[in-house]
Amino acid sequence: MQHDDVTLTWRSTIGDDELADLTAAHGGTPEAGWWDRVRPHSLGWVAARDTHGSLVGFVNVAWDGADHAFLIDTKTHPAHQHRGLGTAVVRAAVEAVRAAGCEWLFVDYGEDLVPFYEGASGFLPTRAGLVHLR
Numbered sequence: 001m002q003h004d005d006v007t008l009t010w011r012s013t014i015g016d017d018e019l020a021d022l023t024a025a026h027g028g029t030p031e032a033g034w035w036d037r038v039r040p041h042s043l044g045w046v047a048a049r050d051t052h053g054s055l056v057g058f059v060n061v062a063w064d065g066a067d068h069a070f071l072i073d074t075k076t077h078p079a080h081q082h083r084g085l086g087t088a089v090v091r092a093a094v095e096a097v098r099a100a101g102c103e104w105l106f107v108d109y110g111e112d113l114v115p116f117y118e119g120a121s122g123f124l125p126t127r128a129g130l131v132h133l134r
C-alpha cells in the first residue's frame with residue numbers, strides 16, 4: 001500500500017526502539033520493551049515508512065481472538081501530520097481487520113479526535129463504559 005512518499009504494510013517487522021522513537025516524536029512517553037510485550041496480543045498492525053525506511057506512522061489492532069478487534073496506539077510523526085497519513089493508516093487497518101474476518105472494530109478517542117475518527121476514518125459514535133483505574 002502506498003500513500004504519497006510513504007509505504008504502508010500490515011504485520012511487518014517493527015523494532016521496539018523505532019516504535020519508542022515514534023512515540024516520543026508523537027508526544028508520548030515511550031517505555032522500553034513495550035512493543036515486545038504488546039505484539040503477541042495483536043491481530044496485526046499497520047506500519048508507515050518513509051522513503052528512508054523510517055517509521056512515520058503506526059496503529060495497533062488488539063483483539064479477542066474472534067470477532068472483536070480494538071484499534072489502539074495510532075501515531076503519526078509530526079513531520080507527516082495533516083496530510084492524510086493517519087487516515088490512510090487507520091483505513092488500511094480497517095481493511096486488514098475486515099479481511100481477517102472480524103465482525104467489529106472498536107476505537108475510543110477524546111472529543112478532539114471526533115473529526116478524525118468519525119469524519120475522516122468512518123467510525124460511528126457509540127456508547128461505552130469506562131472505569132478510571134488510576
